[in-house]
Amino acid sequence: QVQLVESGGGLVQAGGSLRLSCAASRNIFWFNAMGWYRQAPGKQRELVARITRADNTNYYADSVKGRFTISRDNAKNTVYLQMNSLKPEDTSVYYCNAVWDTTDYWGQGTQVTVSS
Secondary structure (H helix, E strand, O other): OOOOEEEOOOOEEEOOOOEEEEOOOOOOOHHHHHEEEEEEEOOOEEEEEEEEEOOOEEEOOOOOOOOOEEEEEEOOOEEEEEOOOOOOHHHHEEEEEEEEEEEEEEOEEEEEEEEE
């Protein structure tokens, strides 16, 4: 079993920054992929950013390219999402995701609210 604990959400004005953290209960080096999803009220959950172990590439949704950066610290078993130039449309609950073998694990989510 894998536990993922997110932190770092909050309320910020448009143009501001936040850094989300996701602490895993297992060595993150061996995860097939780790990433961040978000879900706004009435909308489907969408992939925001992901790191894939196989080719060590990062994926970003078009809506966040150039503003968000995903990174990881293997020594701390933690994945981060640095969010800059935040917009009101970034308001969502952000979820950490980890893929171990063929199983998806999710954190409890952290609320990000961007005021205009």
